[in-house]
Amino acid sequence: MSKTKITAEPGIPQIVITRDFDAPRDLVFRAYTDPQLLVQWLGPRDISMTIDRYDVRDGGRWRYIHTDPQGNEHSFHGIFHGTPSPEAIVQTFEYEGVPGHVMLDTTTLEEHGGQTLVRTVSSFQSVADRDGMVAAGMERGVVEGNERLDEVLAKLQAS
């Protein structure tokens, strides 16, 4: 089983996440951009996800709500920059609980021998913002989300 690697170097306002998936790149891209697939894997296992909008184009906006087991809602939104493609997806990301704090995410997908390496670089406005995101427990959501994505990709390839 492939493992998610999360790097947050001291003093550098970025997080780098890499993960291999046992699926061709086009399928991984589909799972990242089709709202009906995204809703099945993005985030930790114990949340439910509702997508408000997901407009996959240059300048298109997205917004979704995560509801935790206690019923608390956490909403996120962002805007695609450039046309998302299997090579790269560039988007901003904001948690509505802390307005004014914006991330810029660059996700690249690279196919090698039937597997796809997904690499996301998140650029923050400050190291404090980056550290806040790590402290908020993003790791569990990312790791579990990627395991759920493994399952979605396996199901798509079996069908």
Next chain:
Amino acid sequence: MSKTKITAEPGIPQIVITRDFDAPRDLVFRAYTDPQLLVQWLGPRDISMTIDRYDVRDGGRWRYIHTDPQGNEHSFHGIFHGTPSPEAIVQTFEYEGVPGHVMLDTTTLEEHGGQTLVRTVSSFQSVADRDGMVAAGMERGVVEGNERLDEVLAKLQAS
């Protein structure tokens, strides 16, 4: 005369620009957000600037074209994130000559004793992108632009 300070630390994918202006914060904010004023100061002295759109609101887009003395056109666009206010302006920034490379700019304005300190943190996708922006000669544009902004602010306060 106040001087523009530009900081680009090795290994950190950011540029920090600070500059004091001899004007109240609301006026500086106006000069940053009113297209009719912006066009009078943004960029080096030898370019002419045309604003295609400038929609100052959360999610609003802007686009402008700089024409250099040789007639070459350089176009830029971006999107405001959050409602721009005299406290802060957050926006993305793309040079259309190198698509796929996006910056995230956070500008804060702070008034102290009749002067306004403007601080802009530009976050890049990579140190290489940051170094590319420095190598492209952004310094002259920023320094001369700020001198032109001094002149615009003086004129506004004299009238």
